[in-house]
Amino acid sequence: MIVSLSDFSFAYNPDNNALVVPKLDIAAGEKIALVGRNGSGKSTLLHCLSGVFEASSGKRACRVEPQKVALVFQTPCLDKKLTVLENLLIFGKVWGLKRAQIEHRTMQLAQLLDLESLLQKTVGSLSGGQQRRADLARALLSEPEILFLDEPTTGLDVVAQREFWALLAQTKNLNPALTLICASHHAAELGLFERFLFLEQGRVELDVKREELLSKLPPETLEITTFQAQQVKEFLQQALSLAVTEPMHNKLLIHVDEAEAVVSKLKLISGVHDAIEATTIRKTNLADVVLRQLFSTHEAVGAGTLIESGANR
């Protein structure tokens, strides 16, 4: 195992544990997403795994030397008054790299992350997406074996978010064995990951591999756009006994084996049918499953019972 936590707890103040992890093992090369709502403990777990936060009790074991652990925070950490190149030079030295290593690595990363034309520009003059790319270069400078990402696309527009993940996916060209651990609450941006840890109230409520997670929902998803979401949702839950996710106030998601059959039933109920603006049938994807799991974990913990607890298995 490359990083392990055992009987681990972390508290920001002595009265209240922010995180409790009985056992968690992470193997080299794993791509892990820490998923949960705001305040669920994702960032805390990330910082505990990275060694930035020290245990209040229990043990953290890490087989990687500190120079090979890198972090990307929620906001870029570069000095905005300096150029990208000056920043990389300074951070390279802080990480203990030699000048020749820094220069070689900077050129390599500039090419990979499309930073060549930005190296001489001050960070403050760059767009949010460009600053993120430069910050990712900063993190990758020391050729890390583990890269921790704490909601790295916070504040970016959709295009910049997509660009960031595409570039991160390319880092496997530099180091295929790179262990990635990322905290996120955006279900749509987790395509890169193979293992998912769902957190709620500072506990890992579900630890699951990608295939197993995908098998948790039926293959088809019915997306309903409606101006009376509550009424339609109640009908689907009560009359058709379907589990409904409501990601937005006018959108409902239902995961079923045959979505067409549900649409047919809806057409027969005039009160409900009239309230529906559009229906779309598509294959269930990873984002659907993550979203559904987020809602069920939250509802289960909130209600005091767990629908399915795979915590720390």
Next chain:
Amino acid sequence: MNRQHILQVAGALWQRDMLRFAKERSRWLGLVSQPLLFWFLIGFGLNRVVSLPESNGNYLQFFFSGSLVMCVLFTTLFGAISLIEDAQSGFLRAILASPAPRLGIAAGKIAGLVTLVLAQLAILLLFVPLAGLSFTALNWGILALSAVLGSTALAGLNLGAALLINSVQGYHAIMGLILFPLWIVSGAMFPLPSEGIMAFLAILNPMTHIASLFRFALIDPPTASQLWSHLTPLMLQAVVCVYFTTLMTRNRKARHV
């Protein structure tokens, strides 16, 4: 502890401060104007009415050394505020989350501030003839040594406190309530009594020793015992303050990253 890594980190953070200084020259050089203005207004104003029986110089010359102390204080103080800005921008977080030795971080930040102080003192010393002093009469050795030790002590004190306080507003309060009064009672504005509680407290105040040493270098050549009575505590305070900043960078990691 890897000594080479400590030096490399210190060098990198010093280099960063120099790069920023080059890009924000006006901001930092502007700090020189305040001690100059104080010296000009208070020094010229009180020169005719204040006599200093125990000093070789007049009040204008006496207060010139006090203005140099003010320059050390203000530069290290604004350096501490820029550290709080670093914490708010996230730069400090990335440095503290790195494997950089804490001593290297503290040394780099302090070295950057000491360099800025020396640059600003050099500018202020250009005004020595205006105070009626001669460049050749100054004791440059004492001046350089006390400037380095004094700025190290105050940089360490300010940076350590900034890591603890974490708010620019909070730091301004510290400046107004503690640091500026400490400057006033350091012997920078008026000679301190040689006995009593104020004399005792003055020993603990690094600015007392800086003010005395600057005065020795400018107008009152010291005896060996006078010199060491200020040099020794200032050296000790410099070491303690560097340790204080190092300790605060360690504590800071767990509290705020």
